[in-house]
Amino acid sequence: MNTYNLDLENKHVLIIDDDPTNIQVAAAHLKALTVQISYALSAAEGFERIERKSPHLILLDIMMPEVDGITFCRQLKEKREYRDIPVVFLTARVDKATIVQAFEAGGVDYLTKPFHGPELNQRVLNQLRLIDLVQRFEMANAELNLQILKAMEAQDTLEQYQADLLAVNSQLKDLASKDSLTGLLNRRRGWELLEYEAARSDRSKQKTGLILIDIDHFKQVNDIFGHPEGDRILVEVSTLIQEGIRAQDFCIRWGGEEFLIILPETDLEGSMILAEKIAGQSRNRDWKLPDRGITFSGGCVIREPFGNLDEAVSLADELLYHAKRGGRNQILVSSKKEEVL
Numbered sequence: 001m002n003t004y005n006l007d008l009e010n011k012h013v014l015i016i017d018d019d020p021t022n023i024q025v026a027a028a029h030l031k032a033l034t035v036q037i038s039y040a041l042s043a044a045e046g047f048e049r050i051e052r053k054s055p056h057l058i059l060l061d062i063m064m065p066e067v068d069g070i071t072f073c074r075q076l077k078e079k080r081e082y083r084d085i086p087v088v089f090l091t092a093r094v095d096k097a098t099i100v101q102a103f104e105a106g107g108v109d110y111l112t113k114p115f116h117g118p119e120l121n122q123r124v125l126n127q128l129r130l131i132d133l134v135q136r137f138e139m140a141n142a143e144l145n146l147q148i149l150k151a152m153e154a155q156d157t158l159e160q161y162q163a164d165l166l167a168v169n170s171q172l173k174d175l176a177s178k179d180s181l182t183g184l185l186n187r188r189r190g191w192e193l194l195e196y197e198a199a200r201s202d203r204s205k206q207k208t209g210l211i212l213i214d215i216d217h218f219k220q221v222n223d224i225f226g227h228p229e230g231d232r233i234l235v236e237v238s239t240l241i242q243e244g245i246r247a248q249d250f251c252i253r254w255g256g257e258e259f260l261i262i263l264p265e266t267d268l269e270g271s272m273i274l275a276e277k278i279a280g281q282s283r284n285r286d287w288k289l290p291d292r293g294i295t296f297s298g299g300c301v302i303r304e305p306f307g308n309l310d311e312a313v314s315l316a317d318e319l320l321y322h323a324k325r326g327g328r329n330q331i332l333v334s335s336k337k338e339e340v341l
């Protein structure tokens, strides 16, 4: 009989009838279901019981003094907190109009007295199964909503994680391509840029200027004033170069105190002018070092369209070497090793 695992012992049936004998008869049958039973002899008493016992089902008489069963049922269904309790009418009234009224008032079932006990029990059981199913459905629905909510939160977390990952990737990319002290492109990224500019110059048939600059006596700056001062000089030199070059030019931190400037679409004369400008600014600047300024040695070359890039860079390096050997504070130009500054 109890095929749905209804836990009948915890189900509560309230019988409302003005005749105690009727209550006794119904209760005697219901005992077979093992449900809990309480009773009320009037509508007013019925509301009291409902409030105190929260019944799962109500068996309701129709003909009662003061408030009749149909009116009581209507009142019950108007109350939000009680309207879901199923009401089964149990009455001596057999006329069709009353039966219709009983259903219209909100009853779910209707039995006439005298009733057959097992039939009463089956009808009660049906209603208890129904509300049990509804409750299970509502619980499953609530659980489902909770899972959906959790999934949405997880989605939010995932999206945040992805955004964080993108930010970290972008930082890593910066770290991989930029020198952390000066913020200039590092040598590895600088080579990629050089190759890119070379390919561009091959297409446009324009020359590319390359200036390799090295800070003179930089080791002394570190040795005498300490590495923090050395770092400050490196940052200031990078700033000075960046302020000196044009928007289309690039400055790369080529090595410790070496900087490579790429000048796209620039001939030797234009490159010399720029090298001269930067070297001049360095000489005129107050470097805030007690007994000295900062000067540069360097090499300035042109990479012709379809020219060998490695050779152009090597030549700049060679010129830089000669500038150092020749007394520093000078930038030598092209293969002629002509001194310009």
Ligand SMILES: [Mg+2]
Binding pocket: 017, 018, 019, 061, 062, 063, 064
């Ligand atoms: Mg009665």
